[in-house]
Amino acid sequence: MKLKKRNFLSNKEKKKLYEELSSTFGDKAFHFFNKNDKLESAISDKGEKLILKDGRIWFFYYNDKLYPTIRCLRGTGIDISSAVVDIGAIKFILNGADIMAPGVISFESGIKAGDFITVKEEKAKSIIAVGLSLINSEDFDKGKKGKIIKNLHSLKDEYWNFQLD
Structure with missing residues (x-):
């Protein structure tokens, strides 16, 4: 997979991301990242919208809804059903x-x-x-x-x- 486009998220964009995650995961969304994390928005060569943290895919979109990757869940220890x-x-x-x-x-x-x-x-x-x-x-x-x-x-x-x- 290659990325066509990448840019760092502003604090305002991170807040919007947090709100989006909160609608699905409630209070658990608070643990996915903190305000000091450097998050990047990216688009893959297949047109997939992704969010990266430390050079790894941390979140992905499916049907316009944001979900954490396995790496994100393992890295944060968040327990999901x-x-x-x-x-x-x-x-x-x-x-x-x-x-x-x-x-x-x-x-x-x-x-x-x-x-x-x-x-x-x-x-x-x-x-x-x-x-x-x-x-x-x-x-x-x-x-x-x-x-x-x-x-x-x-x-x-x-x-x-x-x-x-």
Whole structure:
């Protein structure tokens, strides 16, 4: 991935970014960055809108809504609602596949369709992907078939591997 355009965010733009994150993540948004962080707005060669911190992608836009990357969530330690997948599903998820019901071991309660959630692997419980839930948690049933999480970003993808030279 290459960047076509980059510029540092002003304090006013950071405040707007914080407000945008607050609408989705509430008080947790306060922990994503502080006012002294040097954040950059960027556009990729594919037209993707991104926010960088320390040369790494920290946030990305999907359907005009701002979401944190795995690197951001791991770096800040912020806990977001999650689903846990079995080992057999990991290979497919890391290749960008959406998360299917049979591969999910647990689905945190309180999740609504459309919520941004993390996908964790069962042994270390580390984040391997982030996405949007396609179902409500009360509708989760391991025996069901079909997609239950839209995979937006995973380890091994362009967002994870990106580093400014």
